[in-house]
Amino acid sequence: MGRYLVRRLLQLVPVFIGTTFLIYWLVWSVPGDPFAGKCGERRCPEQYVTYMTEKFHLDQPLLVQYANYMRNLLTGDFGETFSGRSVNDIIATAYPNTLKLALVALAIEAVIGLVAGVLTGLRRNGFLDNLVLVSTMFLIALPIFVIGFVLQWVLGFQLKLISTTVSSEVKFSELIVPGFVLGSASMAYVARLARTSIAENRRADYVRTAIAKGLPMRRVVGVHLLRNSLIPVVTLLGTDLGALMGGAIVTEGIFNVNGIGRQVYRAITTKESATVVSIVVVLVVIYLVMNLLVDLLYAALDPRIRYE
Template sequence: MGRYILRRFLQLIPVFFGTTFIIYTLVWAIPTDPFAGKCGQRPCPASYIEVMRAKFNLGDPLIVQYFKYLGRLLTGDFGETFAGLSVGKLISTAYPVTVRLALIAVLIEAVIGIGAGVLTGLRNKGFLDNLVLVSTLFLISLPVFVTGFVLQIVLGVQWHLISPTVSRAATFGELIVPGFVLGSLSMAYVARLTRTSIAENRHADFVRTAIAKGQPTKRVVGIHLLRNSVIPVLTLLGTDLGALMGGAIVTEGVFNINGIGGQIFRGIQDKEGVLVTGIVTLLVLVYLLASLLVDLLYAVLDPRIRYD
């Protein structure tokens, strides 16, 4: 196991450099003027543009710019926006909110999605099975912003069960409904994937052997069937954590949440390349660490998997 962990860490290094270089290139190699509109209605003075280009190393070749940026990034310096705001402070303010929102969404995906998938996988072709299939198809067909607006209007405006917008504190209680909206699409996929996996494994040899030994139904389902069926679901949930953080732009916009999604949107809108690069690089690290954690959990769930 130790050698496998070391090997996986070493594999993360070229992936990190490759993905961050692609991100940096896509942000900074676009042939547009990054200072357009920074001085109001009139063009920026040449002296201002010269100072800013020197500050952000825009006169250097792209590969040199990247390594200078990466050197600062590895020391914890995310740089500054064109307005002089610290990107690190902007991230530290917005990131905890998005992390809470993403964790709630993943928890909802796991509990509701896996629970519905197990029930329908064990009792397929019944009323409950048809109900879950129809409801998940409905969620998959609806855009996330439509689900968000519907719940916001019904629960917030008409029934007054929630606040239509989330406060700046963004407590866990306030983020439950936005978390459900954010995770609704993935929850539907988790339910369908779990249902299929359970239905395939319920007639496997190891399940029949456990039943023949007289083990209780709960143990057969929870220990033998579920642990072997949840591996593809775990892969989806693990990699979905980073996707939820980066894809929360619409949900955060609907519920007025000041998170990472809003920062990315404003960074793209204002052509703040340093802000966009810093946030997306952080999301890359989340993806890589989540992928590593999922790989390590495989052996825990399925003893047949061996790394050494």
């Protein structure tokens, strides 16, 4: 296991360099004047443009710019915006809020999706199975912003059960409904994937053998059937954390959450490329770490998998 872990960590290095360079190249290659609108309605003075160009190394080749960015990144410096604000401060303010929202969404989709998938996988073609299939199809078909506005209007404005917006403290209790909205589509996929995996593995030889030995059904499902059926679900859940954080812009806008979605949108509209690159780079790190954890969980779930 130790040798495999070291090998996987070494493999992450070229992947990280390649993805960050691609992101950096794509963001800084977007056409347009990065200083447009920075001086109000009037055109920025030439002295200001020259100073900012030299300060952010915009007059140097792209590889040199990327090398300077990576050198600062390895020291923990994500740079600063054209207005002089530290990108570290933006990330420190926005990322915890989005991470809370994504974790709540991940927990909701894991719990509800797994429970629905296991129950329907064990009792297929019944009322509950048909209800879950119709409900998940409904959640997949509806856009997230429709689900968000409907729940906000019904639970917030009509029934007064929740606050229509999240406070500046961003408490976990305030993120239950936004988390459900954010993870609704993924929850539907988890339920369907778990249902299919449970139904398929239930006919396997090791399950029939466990039942023939007289093991309680609870042990057959919990120890034998569920562990082997969780591998595809764990893969989906593990890679979904980064996707939830990256796709939270709509949910954050509906419920007024000060997260990375709002910061990315603001950075794109104001052409703050350094902010966009840094936020996406952190997302890349989260993706890579979660993929590594998923690979390591495979051995814990399936005893047939061993990393030598």
